[in-house]
Amino acid sequence: MTMKRLLSFIWNWIAPIAFGIAVYLVVTTFWVNIVTINGDSMAPNLLDAQKVLVTKTENVKRGDVIVFDARKEDPRIQAGNKDYVKRVIGVAGDTVEYRDGNLYVNNKKVNESYISSDEQVTGTEASFGSSWSLGTLSSTDMWKKQDQGKTVVPKDSYFVMGDHRSVSNDGRYFGFVSKKHVIGRVIVPFWYSKTVQNNIGKDRNHFFA
Template identity: 80%
Template sequence: MKKLLSFIWNWIVPIALGVVAYLAITTFWVNIVTINGDSMDPNLLDQQKVFVQKTENLKRGDVVVFDARKEDPRIQSGNKDYVKRVIAVAGDTVSYKDGTLYVNNKKVNQSFISSDEQTTGTASSFGSSWDLKSLSSTGLWKQNDRNSTVVPKDSYFVLGDHRSVSNDSRYFGFVSKKHVIGKVHVPFWYSTTVKNNIAKEEQHFFA
């Protein structure tokens, strides 16, 4: 009996506590996600691993992971989650003109991406000037998001950092808060530049 109790205490209990701790962390706080694709290049690269914190307090500039199966009607087979940057939150307007991105008519500080992605990458097939109204009238967006002029309640407008290849809100519309898995944090060994670009503080979001 003594040996059995010793075995339970030394082996079973630590294993059980470890399983409980793991489930608690992954369910209520943080998980590990592998980046799939180049839409956040050069800040996040294909097959890199990042931490994703479950939070409801998202701000402009945050990089998030969301369930793309519930947002992108043309999602490619095998894809599941998208990683993008929050550009605008509920109540915001978004517009782009001649290489400059605006939120609520304020110029966005886009130092986290190259000048090419700020201009031709952001314009893409939508031209040198666009706004939410023109994007949502293309027929590409989800039916409920069409003919919008502001970001609706509990929703976000997101863009990839590598905009010339990114499939983002320009193409499918707003991301619902309930489909966001969490906010991205990069490991400590990533470069200072990448850490600063991913942990973009909202007070530095506008130019």
């Protein structure tokens, strides 16, 4: 084999591989990544060890499920943990409160059909009682210092909760999530059931009851 043919043969093998690697790096860096769920805080909609897609976006809305760097948000994060997956309940300027068995954002009842009635009530009341608001939650010393005493979601921040409320370590316990620490929004791949896909995305368009 001549040198010219050898170089052509090598190029025909290397070029597609190099192109594939480049595309993968661009996609995972700027658009989409794959994340493995760790734990049950988003059950039954997202399960432990389930793989989901995470898309990078600046347009986070109520009802979106996001992934964020918990090391910069949860003062009591357990060793080995890194990222949390939670649902956005409140965005900048929102008030959030729980009363009479219902969750309210800006005094409007939230459509919580994506979780069981038990989690809507008992799970949501866990540790904080039958009535609470951002003001009462932020009055405890559990929250990050910069979040304490606030009654509305600050600018460029989110208030998040897990779907499995009774076990979820979420905003009720540590405060708000800064926009700059959000990795992206969860998209359930097409191969999961329609029920799971709908429950992840339902509140994005139908947040209030």
